[in-house]
Amino acid sequence: MQVPDPHPMLAVLDAAWRPQRMVPLDAGWQGALMRLMMDEESWVAIIQRRASTLSPAPRAADLMLTRSLFRSLHPLGIGLADHVIEAGHDRFSFRTAGLL
Template sequence: MSASSLLAIATLDAEWRVRTLLPLAMGWSDIVSRLVHDEGSWVALIQQRPGRGTPTPLPNDILFTRALLRSLRPLDIRLADHVIASGKERFSFREAGLL
């Protein structure tokens, strides 16, 4: 994952619409507290790459996604998708079969 990437966890409603966006910069303990308080069961990882680079995941993106999956499991929260957007293009881990 590039240091210049913007990352957020989106809490989703039952139809997988975004309810809230929690920037990862706010810290993991604050994010976990909000996720537990929200009582949602689905989240999505949203990654915005500045510029017009490719949205293809890097090895660190895949490792981070796997670590996030493991961290959410004990909270009974599931990862709906990890979407990487760059310019007008996007990459979906779910659509690519990586989740």
């Protein structure tokens, strides 16, 4: 059984939106920003995993995280491709839901 990671991750994406590497957000935004600035890629996606017994539907904190990262990344020329929340076999995509 896979234990859910309580901290969201940023997937660094190439121009075709394929994941290149993961940047943890558990060390705080400044550490993640330093790692992102070293990359030449211009797209990221937020990946969250929840326990399979929970719903992948976004919570208020998820919406705030998405908006905050979008506003912080945009001036740096880094786009937010998606915010995906996975719970067991279910997933929620902010892009698919029209929230990005």
